[in-house]
Amino acid sequence: MLAPAIPSRLASRANRWARPALAARGLVASRHSDSAPEQPSTRHVAAKASATPREAPRAEQGLDAKLGDVAAASPFFVAGSQQLQRAIQVVLIAGRERASGGAQAHVLTIGKDGVSKDDLEALLQAAEPAPFGRDSELVIDPSYRKALQIKAGAFVLDTILPTREMLADIASLMQPSAPQIFAQLHKINIYGPGGMFKAHADTPYGNSQFGSLVVTLPSVFEGGELLVQHTGQTATLPLGGGGAPAADQAPAGPEQAPAGPVVHFAAFFSDCIHEVLPVTSGHRVTLTYNLLAVGAAQRSGGHGSAPLLSTVRPLAGGGLPLVSQLRTLLGDASWHPEGTTMGYVLQHKYATSLWELNDRMFPGVLKGGDRLLYAELSQGLGLKVRVVPIHQNLDGDGGLYWSEWEEKWNAENGEPVRTHEEFLADVARFKGWFVGHSFESDQEFLESYFDGRGDGGWPHWVGDSGAELMRPAMRPAKEVASVWVGLTPTLTRPSSVSYRRRYESDVEEDDWEEREDNVLPKSAMAINQSRWSGNEPSFETVYSSVAFLVKLPAWGTPERERAKGA
Ligand SMILES: O=C(O)CCC(=O)C(=O)O
Numbered sequence: 322m323l324a325p326a327i328p329s330r331l332a333s334r335a336n337r338w339a340r341p342a343l344a345a346r347g348l349v350a351s352r353h354s355d356s357a358p359e360q361p362s363t364r365h366v367a368a369k370a371s372a373t374p375r376e377a378p379r380a381e382q383g384l385d386a387k388l389g390d391v392a393a394a395s396p397f398f399v400a401g402s403q404q405l406q407r408a409i410q411v412v413l414i415a416g417r418e419r420a421s422g423g424a425q426a427h428v429l430t431i432g433k434d435g436v437s438k439d440d441l442e443a444l445l446q447a448a449e450p451a452p453f454g455r456d457s458e459l460v461i462d463p464s465y466r467k468a469l470q471i472k473a474g475a476f477v478l479d480t481i482l483p484t485r486e487m488l489a490d491i492a493s494l495m496q497p498s499a500p501q502i503f504a505q506l507h508k509i510n511i512y513g514p515g516g517m518f519k520a521h522a523d524t525p526y527g528n529s530q531f532g533s534l535v536v537t538l539p540s541v542f543e544g545g546e547l548l549v550q551h552t553g554q555t556a557t558l559p560l561g562g563g564g565a566p567a568a569d570q571a572p573a574g575p576e577q578a579p580a581g582p583v584v585h586f587a588a589f590f591s592d593c594i595h596e597v598l599p600v601t602s603g604h605r606v607t608l609t610y611n612l613l614a615v616g617a618a619q620r621s622g623g624h625g626s627a628p629l630l631s632t633v634r635p636l637a638g639g640g641l642p643l644v645s646q647l648r649t650l651l652g653d654a655s656w657h658p659e660g661t662t663m664g665y666v667l668q669h670k671y672a673t674s675l676w677e678l679n680d681r682m683f684p685g686v687l688k689g690g691d692r693l694l695y696a697e698l699s700q701g702l703g704l705k706v707r708v709v710p711i712h713q714n715l716d717g718d719g720g721l722y723w724s725e726w727e728e729k730w731n732a733e734n735g736e737p738v739r740t741h742e743e744f745l746a747d748v749a750r751f752k753g754w755f756v757g758h759s760f761e762s763d764q765e766f767l768e769s770y771f772d773g774r775g776d777g778g779w780p781h782w783v784g785d786s787g788a789e790l791m792r793p794a795m796r797p798a799k800e801v802a803s804v805w806v807g808l809t810p811t812l813t814r815p816s817s818v819s820y821r822r823r824y825e826s827d828v829e830e831d832d833w834e835e836r837e838d839n840v841l842p843k844s845a846m847a848i849n850q851s852r853w854s855g856n857e858p859s860f861e862t863v864y865s866s867v868a869f870l871v872k873l874p875a876w877g878t879p880e881r882e883r884a885k886g887a
């Protein structure tokens with residue numbers, strides 16, 4: 322008696338969509354393929370486009386061609402060095418066992434000459450192998466990350482690092498409208514000869530995390546460059562490496578040379594793939610931090626983009642070519658005379674907690690080039706811009722479900738019937754991405770979907786052409802984008818992560834078994850830890866791909882007049 326347990330609405334939905342809840346109950350075989358994520362090689366720094374190239378209409382190809390300029394116009398990292406006035410003291414707190422053995426906390430004093438041999442020894446003694454997140458597991462794999470770590474909590478710094486100056490630079494370039502940013506100390510990392518960390522994105526700690534910060538403690542090492550990539554650009558940051566004693570790099574002070582060392586730092590948006598190249602000699606000792614922005618959303622939220630533009634204008638140094646191209650197109654009466662909606666896939670991904678997706682965070686939390694573009698479109702051109710999540714379906718079948726038995730049941734009960742051939746056609750069609758309705762309604766959708774309540778909205782699928790929205794929505798999106806920009810280069814990293822339900826502990830005893838392995842399918846995730854490893858495993862916060870839906874006004878309207886400019 323399986324069929325009556327399936328509410329008819331869900332049953333008809335199941336014909337078209339994944340049904341993990343049923344799979345978990347053993348009613349259907351799970352169709353999620355768990356192929357191992359493809360790991361990038363150390364030197365493989367450019368994200369490889371795996372999407373089918375879209376066939377954009379000729380007029381719109383110019384828009385895509387200008388995309389690189391958006392990335393180039395705004396930085397994705399901030400790096401520099403600073404001469405400290407005082408030596409840095411690091412107190413290594415002895416563990417309980419060691420304390421009982423009479424060990425004392427060890428105090429390191431790191432002055433101009435950097436980490437001494439004895440201090441390095443003490444650091445190595447206190448350290449343990451550094452794990453990282455692979456899918457949902459914390460693993461130690463020296464072929465991927467070879468490093469030692471000392472976790473925050475096992476040491477105390479007496480010096481305020483990052484310095485106020487570092488934080489100010491980071492804030493003004495990376496979070497210009499956040500009233501306050503914070504650096505949350507994560508750990509000390511020690512990379513000896515051969516030490517490295519292959520390409521990964523940093524697992525977000527919550528939706529206020531925008532970046533990661535690395536500060537190197539001065540020591541002599543070679544190699545160990547930090548590579549950070551973003552939309553085809555790669556920054557190579559030596560962070561004080563290169564063999565010269567760190568103190569030698571300080572500008573020679575005349576009489577009163579500062580007692581402190583020179584420290585190097587690099588901050589980057591933490592969705593950017595980065596890696597630490599192998600250290601060839603010496604020891605590279607870093608402090609890592611999560612960068613959190615507080616209040617960014619409130620400050621520039623709502624519809625007011627004016628404050629946003631004033632914060633990004635100094636970064637831009639002129640208009641974006643993408644925007645002037647759009648302006649030219651809008652000035653052509655034959656280009657979408659009725660008006661349309663343009664979709665733009667943002668260059669960065671945004672940390673969101675799946676169950677707290679929130680579009681009110683935008684535009685305040687926008688990063689780099691995305692922020693610049695938003696400001697230009699909304700304030701510069703006066704266009705209406707909506708921010709929506711993009712979801713990804715990896716499997717090709719998206720966990721789509723078809724059962725002969727159930728089709729028979731559907732036929733007998735007047736439900737829509739889909740043939741197996743139709744199912745196979747859908748399988749091919751559903752590989753790719755779909756545009757969410759809004760963060761809030763998608764949350765509702767995903768939750769109801771897993772609950773079997775089945776009352777969420779339907780998303781719109783984006784075809785491989787990147788230009789089409791394929792499925793009619795049960796609750797139609799307000800806009801339907803006919804022009805897509807940026808789809809191919811940005812959405813190239815399929816997720817390999819599944820997410821466990823958070824409220825397992827709330828469910829009834831009886832439901833426990835079936836819900837235990839009831840994971841969010843890759844196909845429905847608001848994206849995506851990606852096939853790249855993270856620095857931590859995480860269920861809670863993921864990176865979401867995000868799109869702008871930009872309303873392009875009809876010819877002859879005042880909005881079009883304003884947008885096309887003089
Ligand atoms: O130590 C570094 O330079 C960065 C290491 C890193 O990427 C991480 O800990 O996530």
Ligand SMILES: [Fe+2]
Pocket residue numbers: 521522523533595856
């Ligand atoms: Fe990292």
